[in-house]
Amino acid sequence: MRKTLEKQGYHFVGTHKHSAVKTCLWLWKSIRGEGNCYKGKFYGISAHRCVQMTPSIFCNQRCVHCWRPLEAFNINTGAGAEEVVWDSPGEIAEGCLKEQKRLISGFKGSPKTTREVFAEAERPKHVAISLIGEPTLYPYLKELIQEFHSYGMTTFVVTNGTNPDVVREIEPTQLYLSLNAPDETIYKRVAHADYWPRINESLDELRMKKGKTRTVVRITCMQGLNMLNPAGYAELLKIANPDFIEVKAYMHLGYSRKRLSREAMPAHRQVKEFASEIAEHLAAAASDVKAKADYNYQIVDESEISRVVLIKNLRGLGALRGDETLYS
Numbered sequence: 424m425r426k427t428l429e430k431q432g433y434h435f436v437g438t439h440k441h442s443a444v445k446t447c448l449w450l451w452k453s454i455r456g457e458g459n460c461y462k463g464k465f466y467g468i469s470a471h472r473c474v475q476m477t478p479s480i481f482c483n484q485r486c487v488h489c490w491r492p493l494e495a496f497n498i499n500t501g502a503g504a505e506e507v508v509w510d511s512p513g514e515i516a517e518g519c520l521k522e523q524k525r526l527i528s529g530f531k532g533s534p535k536t537t538r539e540v541f542a543e544a545e546r547p548k549h550v551a552i553s554l555i556g557e558p559t560l561y562p563y564l565k566e567l568i569q570e571f572h573s574y575g576m577t578t579f580v581v582t583n584g585t586n587p588d589v590v591r592e593i594e595p596t597q598l599y600l601s602l603n604a605p606d607e608t609i610y611k612r613v614a615h616a617d618y619w620p621r622i623n624e625s626l627d628e629l630r631m632k633k634g635k636t637r638t639v640v641r642i643t644c645m646q647g648l649n650m651l652n653p654a655g656y657a658e659l660l661k662i663a664n665p666d667f668i669e670v671k672a673y674m675h676l677g678y679s680r681k682r683l684s685r686e687a688m689p690a691h692r693q694v695k696e697f698a699s700e701i702a703e704h705l706a707a708a709a710s711d712v713k714a715k716a717d718y719n720y721q722i723v724d725e726s727e728i729s730r731v732v733l734i735k736n737l738r739g740l741g742a743l744r745g746d747e748t749l750y751s
């Protein structure tokens with residue numbers, strides 16, 4: 424399975440090969456001056472300065488929409504399971520930065536890449552800890568984030584929310600929680616796992632991050648599967664009270680094509696409609712809260728090519744989390 428992943432462009436780093444780095448399509452576009460990903464539009468990230476990595480190729484869910492081969496990274500927790508030997512945060516961070524440098528080296532002197540852009544790409548500013556698997560399974564995630572920060576970089580962490588204790592202790596620059604169901608029944612259908620109470624706990628933890636780290640809830644929309652019950656999503660979002668909500672279309676890519684049909688991928692128009700419904704229900708759901716200013720959500724941006732809509736909490740991000748130019 425490791426070989427399969429390598430063929431798909433995953434580059435393993437560290438001694439025990441549970442961490443990987445991979446350059447994305449948007450990095451190639453950005454380094455050639457041909458465009459930037461929606462995270463550039465929404466948050467100011469330059470894709471050519473972004474390292475996409477994971478410290479854990481393992482995952483504890485088996486989501487139907489996952490692009491990866493699920494067999495490749497199911498963590499073995501059964502009796503007699505082999506212990507995973509984890510590399511240190513220092514080794515992983517250094518390995519990722521070295522590998523990223525090697526991966527972009529082919530662009531040096533390319534007619535489509537200016538000298539300035541190449542020099543910028545050689546000094547990445549941002550790490551997206553979100554590539555594959557579940558990062559909270561890595562036992563030193565907090566220290567790994569600190570390690571990247573010590574290089575002067577900002578961090579995104581994307582978690583499935585199944586480890587609330589880890590969510591509580593980590594402080595990346597921006598913390599994402601993937602919420603792909605409005606209730607437990609749909610959750611089980613989407614994730615093929617049994618962690619709903621823990622995900623609810625993590626939503627609670629997200630709210631506690633106010634003033635410490637930026638928070639985002641991402642909803643990946645699949646037609647006929649989880650684009651239902653916007654009021655249910657609104658109730659859960661009321662608990663999390665995040666800074667941002669990304670409502671995004673499932674993309675019919677990779678191994679998910681074996682599990683879902685193309686029809687599961689909603690059009691941008693449908694994503695937008697669903698995002699509006701969620702925002703309306705959230706306004707209604709939050710009408711009884713005391714801190715009304717904390718629940719001032721509005722659709723503020725969208726990216727048609729990535730089929731994603733951004734809902735922002737207009738309460739402001741607070742001095743601790745920096746301003747809109749945090750990542751530039």
Ligand code: SF4
Pocket residue numbers: 482483484485486488489490491555556557583
């Ligand atoms: S939580 Fe993420 S990595 Fe794990 S199976 Fe689901 S989509 Fe894949």
